[in-house]
Amino acid sequence: MTRDVKETFRKTNGAPGPTGDRPPAPAVLAAKVRTLAPSMTRSMQRVAETVAGDPAGCAALTVTGLAELTGTSEATVVRTARLLGYPGYRDLRLALAGLAAQQQSGRAPAITTDIAVDDPIADVVAKLAYDEQQTLADTAAGLDTAQLDAAVTALAAAGRTDVYGVGASGLVAQDLTQKLLRIGLIAHAHGDPHLAVTNAVQLRAGDVAIAITHSGSTGDVIEPLRVAFERGATTVAITGRPDSPVTQYADHVLTTSTSRESELRPAAMSSRTSQLLVVDCLFVGVAQRTYESAAPALAASYEALAHRHRPRGGTQR
Numbered sequence: 001m002t003r004d005v006k007e008t009f010r011k012t013n014g015a016p017g018p019t020g021d022r023p024p025a026p027a028v029l030a031a032k033v034r035t036l037a038p039s040m041t042r043s044m045q046r047v048a049e050t051v052a053g054d055p056a057g058c059a060a061l062t063v064t065g066l067a068e069l070t071g072t073s074e075a076t077v078v079r080t081a082r083l084l085g086y087p088g089y090r091d092l093r094l095a096l097a098g099l100a101a102q103q104q105s106g107r108a109p110a111i112t113t114d115i116a117v118d119d120p121i122a123d124v125v126a127k128l129a130y131d132e133q134q135t136l137a138d139t140a141a142g143l144d145t146a147q148l149d150a151a152v153t154a155l156a157a158a159g160r161t162d163v164y165g166v167g168a169s170g171l172v173a174q175d176l177t178q179k180l181l182r183i184g185l186i187a188h189a190h191g192d193p194h195l196a197v198t199n200a201v202q203l204r205a206g207d208v209a210i211a212i213t214h215s216g217s218t219g220d221v222i223e224p225l226r227v228a229f230e231r232g233a234t235t236v237a238i239t240g241r242p243d244s245p246v247t248q249y250a251d252h253v254l255t256t257s258t259s260r261e262s263e264l265r266p267a268a269m270s271s272r273t274s275q276l277l278v279v280d281c282l283f284v285g286v287a288q289r290t291y292e293s294a295a296p297a298l299a300a301s302y303e304a305l306a307h308r309h310r311p312r313g314g315t316q317r
Helices: 003-012 026-039 042-053 055-059 063-070 074-083 089-105 121-142 145-157 168-182 193-200 219-231 245-249 267-289 291-309
Strands: 161-164 187-190 208-212 234-239 252-255
Touching: 026 042, 026 089, 026 121, 042 055, 042 063, 042 074, 055 089, 063 074, 074 089, 121 267, 145 234, 145 252, 145 267, 161 168, 161 193, 161 219, 168 187, 168 208, 168 267, 168 291, 187 193, 193 219, 208 219, 219 234, 219 245, 234 245, 234 267, 267 291
Parallel strands: 161 187, 161 208, 208 234, 234 252
Antiparallel strands: none
16 A cells, blocks of 8 residues: 555544544543643643643633733634644633533642652652653543554554564563564564664565654654555554654554653653553553454463472472
């Protein structure tokens, strides 16, 4: 399948556009702002961060009022609403009102994720645990289940799966391939960019290529995905930037949460957490689809490794 044909397929067979099929629920709004804000213009970021920070106050504002509050224009407010998944500003106001009601009925978190150099270790544990939970919740809330289901379908039927990732994303790529191998599927993780490209050349229709990149702009990951895309393989991008360069070569895009980066907690840590959730969702979905062959394969692998988990020095009595 050529690139032009595949791009036409993406536009006409359920791949979501900028606004998706329906407005996101109020609880998803904050997660979408965190995910999309880094790719917005500065004026749109001001609008998005303002509505997420004060949903109750913004819900009471007209489009003109919000534009004045954020020092932007009415057109910018409307564009921001649409990028966040709402048909218009009226729909965004309704979501803000719903989010404000949810916040008023609950209790604000008692901790933040800012970690100081002199924080006691107990505080570090509490802050990291809270941030990990928030990252997972945001990823789950923003994950397009239609795209996930399509990716699972392709993986379950794939003749071969290649996974590309470097750095922290490379560890996630290895985790996915190990899981797929345990249920009897053919999968390879490629951290070497040259090896990734030379292997991508061999992919064909019926194979799957997965690129894992938080930024969505890692050249060593984009290049093999592009080659796989042009060779006709089904391509999947797992990224924190849904409009990044890697997505132009992806049939299916799975978006991960984008958490705030700090000096003591680089983006690689939070991105890995959200990527692992997506990988686990992919694996469980594939295992469900291939259960008749996956279950015996898992049992065989457990049995093959069982002796390595027995105490040394002889048999147990």
